[in-house]
Amino acid sequence: MITIKDLHASIEGKPILKGLNLTVKAGEIHAIMGPNGAGKSTLASVLAGREEYEITQGDVNFNGVDLLSLSVEERAREGLFLAFQYPVEIPGVSNINFLRTALNEIREHKGEKGISAKDFMSLVREKSALVELDSKLASRSVNEGFSGGEKKRNEIFQMAMLNPILSILDETDSGLDIDALRIVANGVNQLKTDQNATIIITHYQRLLDYIIPDFVHVLYDGKIVKSGGKDLALELEEKGYDWIKNNTLN
Amino acid sequence: MEPVTKATLQVFRKKLSPAKLLLPSSFIDANEKELLEMDFPNSRQEAWKYTRLNRVAKINLESTPSSIIDWSSYLMVKDAYNFVFQNSECIYKSPDLPKGVSIKIGDEIGAMDWLSSINEGHVAKLNVAHAQNGCVINISNGVQLDKPIQLLFISDGPKQPNFWRNQLQHGKGAKADIHVGYFSKDAIDSYSNVHWSVFLKENSHLIMTKIQNDGDANYHFSTENISQLKDSNFTLNTLTLDGSFVRNDVLVKVEGENCETHLNGAYIMKENQHVDNHTTIDHIFPNCNSYELYKGVMDDKSTAVFNGKVFVRPNAQKINAFQSNANVLLSNDAAVNSKPELEIYADDVKCSHGSTTGQLDEEAIFYLRSRGISEAAARQLVVAAFMQDVFLKVASNELKSYIYQQLAVRFNLYLQEKD
Secondary structure (H helix, E strand, C coil): CEEEEEEEEEECCEEEEEEEEEEECCCCEEEEECCCCCCHHHHHHHHHCCCCEEEEEEEEEECCEEHHHCCHHHHHHCCEEEECCCCCCEEEEEHHHHHHHHHHHHHHHCCCCCCCHHHHHHHHHHHHHHCCCCHHHHCCEECCCCCHHHHHHHHHHHHHHHCCCEEEEECCCCCCCHHHHHHHHHHHHHHCCCCCEEEEEECCCHHHHCCCCCEEEEEECCEEEEEECCHHHHHHHHHCHHHHHHHHHC | CCCCCHHHHHHHHCCCCCCCCCCCHHHHCCHHHHHHCCCCCCCCCHHHCCCCCHHHHCCCCCCCCCCCCCHHHHCCCCCCEEEEEECCEEEEECCCCCCCEEEEEHHHCCHHHCCCCCCCHHHHHHHHHHCCECEEEEECCCCECCCCEEEEEEEECCCCEEEEEEEEEECCCCEEEEEEEEEEECCCCEEEEEEEEEEECCCCEEEEEEEEECCCCEEEEEEEEEEECCCCEEEEEEEEEECCEEEEEEEEEECCCCCEEEEEEEEEECCCCEEEEEEEEEECCCCCEEEEEEEEEECCCCEEEEEEEEEECCCCCCCEEEEEEEEEECCCCCEEEEEEEEEECCCCCEEEEEEEEEECCHHHHHHHHCCCCCHHHHHHHHHHHHHHHHHCCCCCHHHHHHHHHHHHHHHHHHHHHHC
């Protein structure tokens, strides 16, 4: 589904990603872990198309297309979804109005017809229930006045509405209490099919108790330095990131 | 910059026709003499500090014959009592009006029909000297209009001067919605000067919404003088959607207790466009509320001025006066001069003002795009959201959708140009 080859990216001339390789196939869940500053969020930003980052080397093949040549919105229409670490508050823009615009642009891109207001509203009801998001929140301004947990649930709600083929969850677990974490994880698990894939970016092992990854990768200093199964996350939790740092240095 | 001399105003007037409207001697008597002693104000005059008139002073106005236009394409709402002016002609008059409403046009208006009026400054004085057409609206006591009165003023042709003068007398307990639209067609260095005197009697309600959708080559000067008697409720929405140069002077005299005054404004400017909103709310009587909200979005090298004066006279206790001006700059070259002026001579009042200028939230635009929304649509959504609290004040849903439609047209055209 996505193949990242020798990806180098920098911001303001400072290299962050230094030759990252990763392949994710349909039906898989990958977790990317790593200490602060390893480049986890940079990876999410570069894949989503944030323009501040400069790609200095490498390429990304997403379902047969050159992802890096696409604009932000084209990536979304091709089926890429980023759940933000810090979802943005947009006063005055209604959550469901903008989602309907987004959904219709994605459908149009696929050559499908726009969704009717009635079908859209029943989809909203179904998908907001999935993350236990009050349907009143769904119709408010985007994230405005939402609690931290509500914002993250709103991200997963949007993911459910847009039905992407590759979702990248950027530190979706950070700042969540255990109940919110369970709700978010439950939402992600229910959206899982053998047609789509998920990349979970996280600092903590905790989320992986609820969403079981097929692969765990350790990102350190802009590269993946270790990959393994779900047990790697437990080992990391136990030994800490210093274990990786020391191994890498040696 | 060379100073504008007295001769400039006279040169500017050379080819203008004298007033066709019959005006009372109290308007005219001293007017011509004062005009001869006057000139275009320069930037040393406070009210024109940020609004340079050199460009205006240089234009060579000359009336040209009007073309045939399909005025219905300019209508903002479908169902209304319509009146359409094209240059100095009234080309459409609603054949029916509800009982208790009279609208006189052009030579139907006698000198006696005009109530007192403040004609200070060169803009108002030019209007008296050259008023070509306009209307006098009388809404009788207790009349509640079933649909809005819609007035279109269309400036047609290059170098076209237009001087329109209007008056509205709103009876006791009357209620009405007035939509006024200003447009231009084939304008090149054209000039419009429109003057309104509005009188609200006791306990009347009036919402006046003006859409300024002039093209890119028209200089538009608009003056509104409003007088409110006790228990009246007045709203003026000034929506400047397009226009190369727009000046709005609004004066509201609150001449009775228990009045409410709402001034709302939105302006969306680009390229070298300039908009100037000068407002004054004069609280003469106690126990009144006034609310003022102006918001602007400025792109390219456009400039805006907001000058909001609020007077609270010595005996006008228990006044609540709130004023806010917020701006978004879309480019580094756009500029806004925002100046609130509160003069308060009473001691038991609540007054506040605020002014902000910032940038469009790029993070919000990235967020919307990351959901599949095009950049153009994302920008439009965020701009519309910023302006929304002004648009929401426009009570008519039909007019609101007209505004959104104009915005969409404007943004699409605009983004295509930029690509």
